[in-house]
Amino acid sequence: MTAPMTFEGRVAWVFPDDFHTTEILGAENMYVTDPDVLAEICMRDFDPRFNELTEPGDILVAGRNLGYGQPNELAMKAMRAVGIALVIAESFGPMFERTNHFLGIPILVCPGIAGAVDRWDEIKVDWPAGLVTLPDGSTLKGPPPSPRRVELARAGGWSNLTDPELGSREGSAA
Amino acid sequence: MLQTLTQKVYARTAGRDSVEVGEEVSVRPDRIMTYEWPGYTDKFIGLLKERNGSDAVFDPDRYVVFVDHLVTRGDDEELERRQTTLDWAARVGIHLHDRMGIGHQVASELGYAVPGTLVAHIDPHISTLGPFGTIGVGFHQMLLEAWLTERLTVNVPDTVQVDFSGELRPGVDGRDVIHHMIRECGADGLLGMVVEFGGPGLETMNLADRQALCGQILFTGAESAVMETDDLALDFIEQAVGRRVEPVVGDAAAPVADRIELDLGDVQPMIALPGNSTADHMAPIEAVLGTPLQRGFIGSCASGRYEDLEAAAAMLAGKQVAPGFELIVVPTSNAIRDRAERNGLLSTLEASGARIAGSSCDTCFGYAHPMGDGVNCISSGVLNIRGRMGSVKSDIFLASVRTVAASALEGRIADPRELLEVHA
Numbered sequence: 001m002t003a004p005m006t007f008e009g010r011v012a013w014v015f016p017d018d019f020h021t022t023e024i025l026g027a028e029n030m031y032v033t034d035p036d037v038l039a040e041i042c043m044r045d046f047d048p049r050f051n052e053l054t055e056p057g058d059i060l061v062a063g064r065n066l067g068y069g070q071p072n073e074l075a076m077k078a079m080r081a082v083g084i085a086l087v088i089a090e091s092f093g094p095m096f097e098r099t100n101h102f103l104g105i106p107i108l109v110c111p112g113i114a115g116a117v118d119r120w121d122e123i124k125v126d127w128p129a130g131l132v133t134l135p136d137g138s139t140l141k142g143p144p145p146s147p148r149r150v151e152l153a154r155a156g157g158w159s160n161l162t163d164p165e166l167g168s169r170e171g172s173a174a
Numbered sequence: 175m176l177q178t179l180t181q182k183v184y185a186r187t188a189g190r191d192s193v194e195v196g197e198e199v200s201v202r203p204d205r206i207m208t209y210e211w212p213g214y215t216d217k218f219i220g221l222l223k224e225r226n227g228s229d230a231v232f233d234p235d236r237y238v239v240f241v242d243h244l245v246t247r248g249d250d251e252e253l254e255r256r257q258t259t260l261d262w263a264a265r266v267g268i269h270l271h272d273r274m275g276i277g278h279q280v281a282s283e284l285g286y287a288v289p290g291t292l293v294a295h296i297d298p299h300i301s302t303l304g305p306f307g308t309i310g311v312g313f314h315q316m317l318l319e320a321w322l323t324e325r326l327t328v329n330v331p332d333t334v335q336v337d338f339s340g341e342l343r344p345g346v347d348g349r350d351v352i353h354h355m356i357r358e359c360g361a362d363g364l365l366g367m368v369v370e371f372g373g374p375g376l377e378t379m380n381l382a383d384r385q386a387l388c389g390q391i392l393f394t395g396a397e398s399a400v401m402e403t404d405d406l407a408l409d410f411i412e413q414a415v416g417r418r419v420e421p422v423v424g425d426a427a428a429p430v431a432d433r434i435e436l437d438l439g440d441v442q443p444m445i446a447l448p449g450n451s452t453a454d455h456m457a458p459i460e461a462v463l464g465t466p467l468q469r470g471f472i473g474s475c476a477s478g479r480y481e482d483l484e485a486a487a488a489m490l491a492g493k494q495v496a497p498g499f500e501l502i503v504v505p506t507s508n509a510i511r512d513r514a515e516r517n518g519l520l521s522t523l524e525a526s527g528a529r530i531a532g533s534s535c536d537t538c539f540g541y542a543h544p545m546g547d548g549v550n551c552i553s554s555g556v557l558n559i560r561g562r563m564g565s566v567k568s569d570i571f572l573a574s575v576r577t578v579a580a581s582a583l584e585g586r587i588a589d590p591r592e593l594l595e596v597h598a
Contacts, residue, residue, distance in 0.1 A: 018361040018452045020559055027561035030539070033213065065362035069392055069451060070298055070557070073213075073314050094366045094397045095298055095312055098328070102316040146198055148327065158319055159221065 005150065007086045007106070007125040011117045012054045013043065015062035015089075021096065024075035038078035056083035059123065063089065063114040067096025076100060086125060088113050088132065088142075101149045104157030108132070110142035127153075178333035179290070179400060179424035180368040183309050187292045195332045195431075203294035205286050206320045207238045209277050209535070210259045214296050215239065218321045219262055225322055232324055234267035238286060240277030241270070243535045246542040275507025275533035278302040278310075278389060278475040283509055285414035289403050290422025294320050299475050299556060304388030304399040305381055305407050307422055309368060311398050331397045332431040333424075334367045338375025340439035345591035347485070348383030349476065349554060349574040352390040353444035355436070357456035365395035367431055370424065372402040375438045381410060382479035389476045390556065393451040443589060446558055446572035455558075459577065465587040467571075469551035470495070470578045471563070473504030473531075474538040477554030480510050480519075482575040487519040489579040489593055490526035496585030501528040501578075502543055508533050528582075540564040552581045 025032065029041055043050035060079065066089040076099075079087075087100065087107040100107045106127050116134055117123060124133040130144040145153075155161050175192040177185060185193040187201040208214055222229045231237055239259060244252055256272070263270035274280045278299055281287055289307025293300055298312025313319075313326065320326045342351070356363075369391055376384070384401055391399035401407070403421045412418050443459040472478055472486055483505060495501045503523055505511035511533055514520050520530050536542035538555040545551055545564030551571065555563065558570035573581070576590035583593070 018450070020450060022559050026566060027540075027559055028566050031212075065365060065395055068361050068395060070312070071314075091362060091365060093362075093392075093395065094331075095314060095392075099314045099316050102319070148198060158316070 004085070005127050005153070007057065007059060007127060008122065009057040009059045009085060010055070011061050011119055011121045011123060012058035012084060013046070013050070013060055014114060014117060014119060015060070015066060017063035018065045018068050019062055020069055021067045021075040022072040025072060025078055030072075030074070032074065035077065035081040038074060039081035042075075042078035042082050051082050054082045054084070057085045058083055059125070060084050060087045061089065061113055061117055062087070064091045066092050068093040071096040071099070073099060076103070076105060080105065086127065088125065090114055101145070101152055102158050104153045104155060104160070106145070106153045108142050108145065110140050112140050116140060176425040176428035178428045178430060179370055179422065180309060180331060180333045181428065182422065182424055183290055183292050184328075184330045186290070193330045195330055197330045198327060199330060200325045200327050201292060202325050203320060204236070204291040205238055205293045206236055206317065206324070207240070207277070207281065207286070207293055207295040207300065208317060209240045209242050209297065210256065211243055211296070212255065214315075214317070215259050216255070218318060219258075221318055221322065229262060230266040231268060231321070235269070236324060237268035237321075238281070239263055239268060239270045240274075240280060241272045242275065242277045242280070244541060245273050245534050246532065246536040273534065275505070275509065275511070276475045276535055279385070279479070279506040279510070282306055282410070283414055283507060285411070285416075288411055288415065288419050294326055298392045299389050301391050301398040302385050302389035302475050304371070304391070305384035305401045305403075306411055307400060307403040307407070309398050309400050312392070332367045333428075334364050334369050334396075334432045334434065335430045336369055336371050336434045336436060337373030338371065338379075338436055338438050339373055340375050340437040341378040342383070342438045342441060343591075344594050345576050345589070346441050346443055347574040347576055348379065348386035349390070349572070350441050350444045351383070351438065352387050352393065353446055353456045353572070354441045356393050356451060357444070357453050359394050359453075361393060361452040362395035367396050369394070369396050369399040370401075370430075371399060373435070375436075376402060377404050377406070378438065380481045381406060382481035385479065386476045443574060443577050443591065445577070445587065448558055448569035448571060449560055451558060451572065459573075459587065459589050462571065462587050463589060465550065465571070467550045467552050467581055467586055468499060469545060469549050470499065470501040470582040471504075471537060471551060471553040471555055472575050472578050473502070473506065474555040475506065475535070476556050477575050478504050478506040478510070480513055482554070483510070483514045483519045483523065486575050486579040487522040489576065489590065490528065490583065491522050493526055493583055495527040495582040499582055499585045501582045502531055502537055503528045504531045504537050505533050538563070552578050552587060554578050
């Protein structure tokens with residue numbers, strides 16, 4: 001899987017500040033792992049038609065601290081299953097940020113984004129540049145992802161990286 | 175270059191003299207830990223085989239697995255999963271601790287938490303090791319990287335210094351301190367930082383309160399928390415490792431993102447209202463006094479320690495929990511349970527109507543003793559989101575062990591300070 005580095009898509013949802021991603025599936029579904037079932041139940045409590053209405057390439061937007069506390073990894077698996085290609089937030093919880101980069105999911109910090117878009121707005125994102133173009137043509141800018149994070153997204157996650165990185169342990173000091 | 179304790183720990187594990195905040199570095203954690211959980215341990219084993227052709231690890235001594243979740247039903251699924259993990263650990267020589275209690279506690283009892291070290295885990299509540307001078311960080315799936323390479327690519331976190339003065343008032347404990355901090359700082363107030371706790375007030379807190387505070391620090395947005403190690407902490411570590419260890423400290427003049435002072439005497443009993451642990455859900459107990467309850471839970475990695483059981487037993491001694499109220503007590507580890515049993519705490523709790531369950535994580539996330547529809551629970555567990563402890567139609571109020579005990583007697587949310595005044 002090779003993720004695209006620029007995105008044009010609709011805003012599938014705008015989450016509030018401090019959103020706990022367990023809500024995406026509900027704590028009662030913490031043992032579900034089948035992607036089809038995850039897609040079906042994804043966001044059911046917010047919009048029962050979320051899976052049906054969301055298209056591949058759609059984008060999630062959030063306020064500050066998305067995935068705070070202990071973020072639910074299955075929730076992002078579900079989001080990928082429904083086609084979410086990119087997540088933009090004013091800030092991310094540290095675990096959410098790290099884990100999604102590791103899994104190769106493009107995520108972008110972009111101050112001001114939550115108040116600048118509504119659901120189903122179409123936006124363009126140059127992810128490596130951290131640049132978001134809003135429907136009216138104006139732009140917002142966030143810190144560009146590090147080269148390593150872009151590389152991780154290109155590879156479709158750390159597990160798909162080539163072997164040299166895996167072989168680096170022998171020479172490491174600590 | 176002046177370095178905080180956090181920077182020193184990241185620098186050493188990165189094989190460097192110093193590191194800068196935000197810098198991307200490759201660290202080799204002193205310990206790489208997980209608990210057994212489907213989608214993690216099985217995935218680690220699978221990926222090791224796939225990538226290395228063997229499920230062995232390079233330096234087995236660095237790896238620790240705890241079996242503490244999904245252990246209370248005894249069904250085939252549980253047994254098969256556990257046997258697979260046990261066989262693997264024995265075969266490749268990594269440390270495995272099977273049902274000794276909650277790993278975040280057992281890790282400190284077994285000496286895995288020593289000053290100035292970095293522990294990587296799948297679960298962010300590993301910050302519970304902070305009182306021993308250890309920085310515990312949660313990585314979820316990213317721990318795969320450490321499982322395969324012993325290393326993790328991370329950005330060096332910033333440090334916030336929190337200094338305590340004063341002393342906790344009777345009826346107030348470490349859980350109230352974290353709830354107070356979330357209310358004051360916000361759920362992202364300390365985003366991505368390591369909180370370094372110190373100040374004269376810290377020495378007045380017992381270890382259980384320190385562990386509870388550090389273990390819940392993620393709800394301030396923080397990456398982890400670590401504390402100055404005084405004699406109380408060093409004595410505990412000595413017991414665990416069999417020798418006296420030295421504290422590891424940062425440079426006092428190292429720049430930090432922020433300095434916060436908190437007078438522990440200002441902290442009042444707090445309740446985290448059902449649904450979330452954000453600042454707007456943190457309420458002084460007065461706001462919800464009298465709320466009817468059917469269930470109480472004392473336990474989790476953020477409660478249920480000896481000092482907690484002692485406090486609960488002192489409040490419940492010679493009394494009965496309210497009719498129809500179910501109080502479940504889960505000692506944090508087998509060692510704590512044994513000590514509490516020897517010293518009569520468990521019989522005191524049982525005589526008051528409490529039910530003592532085996533040491534595990536299972537009640538905290540509804541795998542054991544799931545709550546039914548319409549039940550209100552007062553809990554010293556770690557999380558209060560909808561459905562966390564059973565039915566999505568049940569509600570969880572998070573509180574200190576003292577508030578749980580006081581509320582158990584009345585069958586509604588009650589102020590522990592009132593009960594303690596009656597005693598006085």
